[in-house]
Amino acid sequence: MPAAIEDIARPARLEKLSGSADTWILNFGPQHPATHTTIHLVLELDGERILKCTPHIGYLHSGFEKLAEHHTYNQYVTVTDRMNYISPIANNIAWHGAVEKLLGIEITKRCKYLRTIIAELARIQDHLLSVGEAALEVGAMTVFVLLFNEREEINDLFEAVCGARFTTSWSRVGGAMADIPEGWTNYVESFCDKLTRAVDDCHTLLTRNPIFLERTKNVTPTTDAQVLNWGWTGPVARAAGVKRDLRKDEPYLAYSDLDFKVALARSGDVYSRYLVRLEEIEQSRKMIEQALKKIPPGEINIAADPKVMLAEKSEVYGSIEGVIHHFEVVMDNRGFSTPVSEVYAAQETANGELGFYIVADGSDKAFRVKVRSPSLQHLQAIGELLRGHTISEIVVALSSLNIIAAELDR
Amino acid sequence: MSLQLEARLPNVLGTKLDKIVGWCRQFSIWPVPFATACCGIELMASACSRFDIARFGAEAMRFSPRQCDLLLVAGRITTKMLPVLQRFYIQMAEPKWVISMGACCSSGGEFDTYAVVQGINQFLPVDVFLPGCPPRPEQIIEGIMTIQRLGLEGRTSTARPLGVVIQPYDVRDKVPDDLKPNEQDWQKPTMVT
Amino acid sequence: MNSNHPTIEQLYQKFGEQCARSENHAAGMQVVIIPKSRLLDVMRFLHDDGACAYEQLTDVVGIDYLGYPQARKRFALVYPLISVIYNRRLIVKVYLAEDDLTVPSLSGIYRGAEWPEREAAEMFGFVFTEHPDLRRLLLCDLFKGKHPLRKDYPLRGQGERDNFRIVTRKTV
Numbered sequence: 001m002p003a004a005i006e007d008i009a010r011p012a013r014l015e016k017l018s019g020s021a022d023t024w025i026l027n028f029g030p031q032h033p034a035t036h037t038t039i040h041l042v043l044e045l046d047g048e049r050i051l052k053c054t055p056h057i058g059y060l061h062s063g064f065e066k067l068a069e070h071h072t073y074n075q076y077v078t079v080t081d082r083m084n085y086i087s088p089i090a091n092n093i094a095w096h097g098a099v100e101k102l103l104g105i106e107i108t109k110r111c112k113y114l115r116t117i118i119a120e121l122a123r124i125q126d127h128l129l130s131v132g133e134a135a136l137e138v139g140a141m142t143v144f145v146l147l148f149n150e151r152e153e154i155n156d157l158f159e160a161v162c163g164a165r166f167t168t169s170w171s172r173v174g175g176a177m178a179d180i181p182e183g184w185t186n187y188v189e190s191f192c193d194k195l196t197r198a199v200d201d202c203h204t205l206l207t208r209n210p211i212f213l214e215r216t217k218n219v220t221p222t223t224d225a226q227v228l229n230w231g232w233t234g235p236v237a238r239a240a241g242v243k244r245d246l247r248k249d250e251p252y253l254a255y256s257d258l259d260f261k262v263a264l265a266r267s268g269d270v271y272s273r274y275l276v277r278l279e280e281i282e283q284s285r286k287m288i289e290q291a292l293k294k295i296p297p298g299e300i301n302i303a304a305d306p307k308v309m310l311a312e313k314s315e316v317y318g319s320i321e322g323v324i325h326h327f328e329v330v331m332d333n334r335g336f337s338t339p340v341s342e343v344y345a346a347q348e349t350a351n352g353e354l355g356f357y358i359v360a361d362g363s364d365k366a367f368r369v370k371v372r373s374p375s376l377q378h379l380q381a382i383g384e385l386l387r388g389h390t391i392s393e394i395v396v397a398l399s400s401l402n403i404i405a406a407e408l409d410r
Numbered sequence: 411m412s413l414q415l416e417a418r419l420p421n422v423l424g425t426k427l428d429k430i431v432g433w434c435r436q437f438s439i440w441p442v443p444f445a446t447a448c449c450g451i452e453l454m455a456s457a458c459s460r461f462d463i464a465r466f467g468a469e470a471m472r473f474s475p476r477q478c479d480l481l482l483v484a485g486r487i488t489t490k491m492l493p494v495l496q497r498f499y500i501q502m503a504e505p506k507w508v509i510s511m512g513a514c515c516s517s518g519g520e521f522d523t524y525a526v527v528q529g530i531n532q533f534l535p536v537d538v539f540l541p542g543c544p545p546r547p548e549q550i551i552e553g554i555m556t557i558q559r560l561g562l563e564g565r566t567s568t569a570r571p572l573g574v575v576i577q578p579y580d581v582r583d584k585v586p587d588d589l590k591p592n593e594q595d596w597q598k599p600t601m602v603t
Numbered sequence: 604m605n606s607n608h609p610t611i612e613q614l615y616q617k618f619g620e621q622c623a624r625s626e627n628h629a630a631g632m633q634v635v636i637i638p639k640s641r642l643l644d645v646m647r648f649l650h651d652d653g654a655c656a657y658e659q660l661t662d663v664v665g666i667d668y669l670g671y672p673q674a675r676k677r678f679a680l681v682y683p684l685i686s687v688i689y690n691r692r693l694i695v696k697v698y699l700a701e702d703d704l705t706v707p708s709l710s711g712i713y714r715g716a717e718w719p720e721r722e723a724a725e726m727f728g729f730v731f732t733e734h735p736d737l738r739r740l741l742l743c744d745l746f747k748g749k750h751p752l753r754k755d756y757p758l759r760g761q762g763e764r765d766n767f768r769i770v771t772r773k774t775v
Contacts, residue, residue: 023442030491031473031496033473037447038446038491058490059488059491060446060486060488060491061488061489061525062446062521062523062525062526063525063526066524067520067523079520081448085448129451145458145535150456152455152458152460155455164450165546166448166544167543167544225534343499368539405447406447406448
């Protein structure tokens with residue numbers, strides 16, 4: 001029994017070089033419970049120590065970027081749902097944020113606040129699953145089920161707003177699909193109270209648990225220079241000490257009116273990523289409570305600009321002008337037009353910086369869309385990160401990076 | 411096991427034993443969640459405390475093909491992944507069932523692109539198709555219950571897949587008239603003469 | 604050209620008229636177009652220089668401009684950069700002609716360029732010299748020699764997704 005957790009030397013000195021006759025090769029994935037769907041790692045092992053790790057990805061590559069050239073800006077939001085499928089609404093908001101930057105549209109204040117609240121709920125959703133998966137990989141299934149229960153509550157909230165629990169497609173160019181229903185804000189407040197209890201339970205069960213500490217402390221430590229060079233962003237970068245959060249550095253939506261702190265850690269190992277995520281849940285909860293009191297009344301969609309914005313459904317069903325307006329915006333080769341230009345816009349989703357590079361050619365469909373996915377940058381480094389670790393640490397390290405295969409492969 | 415017994419025992423005993431074995435099998439069906447994408451999250455939701463497929467005996471989610479009987483393909487299957495899925499299916503032992511969960515593996519779904527297989531039933535025998543993107547956990551449970559029901563009736567043919575599609579039904583059809591919500595006036599189109 | 608982005612000023616001073624500032628971008632975007640021959644020098648300068656200090660390369664974007672109104676050349680590569688210390692963004696763009704798709708790889712300067720470059724290479728056909736490992740990343744072997752994100756490749760593919768063996772219940 002070692003005297004202190006820090007005495008465990010990780011990663012261990014590698015006694016055999018890769019390629020010698022005593023090593024063996026193991027396929028980890030692509031179908032494996034711990035790889036979070038389809039990631040394939042080819043490991044060269046010496047007993048249990050990893051000498052060399054080569055990731056193979058692409059088992060979920062579905063041609064998202066090619067699809068963007070055939071969908072209009074309002075239709076593509078359904079595809080963005082399927083990217084980071086743990087918090088789909090955040091992708092919708094990021095996509096339409098980029099399209100609105102391209103078109104030069106400023107959305108209404110009410111829409112900004114609502115999008116902020118919903119983006120923070122999506123962030124909580126993502127972190128709950130991420131922490132739950134970290135616990136599940138270590139064997140603490142209770143924590144997984146506890147936190148998943150809170151996720152079901154968030155799914156109910158989203159179902160009240162847009163009708164779908166999961167693949168929401170809520171936002172539209174210039175606003176959102178529909179305004180929030182009556183009483184939704186009370187619902188969110190009661191959810192925030194319940195959330196504190198669940199997160200406290202999680203802290204009680206895991207944060208000082210010697211088994212959890214032994215499995216996660218000092219596993220895959222990273223420094224901030226390394227992390228910046230690899231292109232990491234988001235909580236995994238902040239756990240290594242990188243002081244960057246797009247909500248503070250390049251404020252968008254209503255974040256400049258809200259008062260919150262950014263969680264940072266120093267050692268960059270799995271344990272600090274876990275702590276950073278739990279702290280971000282707490283900060284998001286505070287942000288939601290502040291924002292709920294400040295939602296301004298008014299319209300959620302910008303004033304119906306016939307070139308861009310869809311008309312209200314009551315107008316569409318009730319008057320001929322509404323029908324014409326709808327027709328002009330929705331039908332091909334009419335109405336909707338964009339400037340011939342390019343834009344890169346990024347937002348801070350739960351995984352990191354989700355960016356869209358959109359090239360527009362004047363029609364209602366994008367000419368080229370590139371999705372800057374945080375998971376791709378995170379997984380690049382896995383070969384180097386895992387050298388010298390054991391098999392049981394792969395599981396923990398992978399779940400701490402929160403690699404989502406659909407975002408990775410697009 | 412059932413086929414061999416039919417060859418040796420008189421018919422009545424064979425079918426009764428078949429029924430008992432079928433009953434045991436159906437109420438402890440062990441799925442393997444072959445989760446690739448978003449449907450995997452709804453599958454996890456159906457296994458968690460709110461929707462709980464443990465009450466149907468399907469709680470033991472084994473990840474090895476040798477230890478399960480139900481292959482739940484959840485999520486889009488790409489050209490790179492299909493050979494892996496096929497090899498996985500071959501490694502499973504009979505009797506085995508396949509549920510194709512969601513629109514993407516039943517027919518390609520939203521992704522009519524170069525990389526996504528437009529329906530795994532072209533290359534793999536599929537027993538139950540679940541529509542939805544993603545199907546709600548209640549629908550997943552309906553799919554598992556269908557296999558249970560059909561298996562109990564004895565339709566565990568090892569020669570042909572069952573080929574059942576879970577049809578979405580409109581909940582409003584089952585709601586009695588006095589409980590139906592009032593439709594807004596603007597939803598009824600006004601006839602202009 | 605005058606600009607209010609300090610890095611663009613420094614680039615003009617160091618590299619002269621080889622750097623230009625692009626116009627057809629949305630407001631707030633700072634884009635620099637450089638010729639392919641100076642790509643490595645400019646990137647190394649942007650990474651190492653104390654006043655620029657662009658520590659992070661966010662992504663490598665490949666673009667095929669076939670059919671685009673007023674396109675300069677057929678292909679382009681875009682590198683968005685971030686400076687965390689100074690909280691600045693800069694986008695560097697390189698235009699490439701159809702017959703000359705060899706580009707120096709940036710993975711020596713930014714480790715984070717490895718996989719995005721592999722993806723751009725397989726999707727468009729760029730060849731990155733001195734890349735540690737330029738295998739296919741996202742596509743399977745059926746797509747050998749094909750570049751799906753080019754504009755002349757159909758959305759539904761050329762039959763790769765229909766070409767598999769059929770597994771029945773009798774297969775062993």
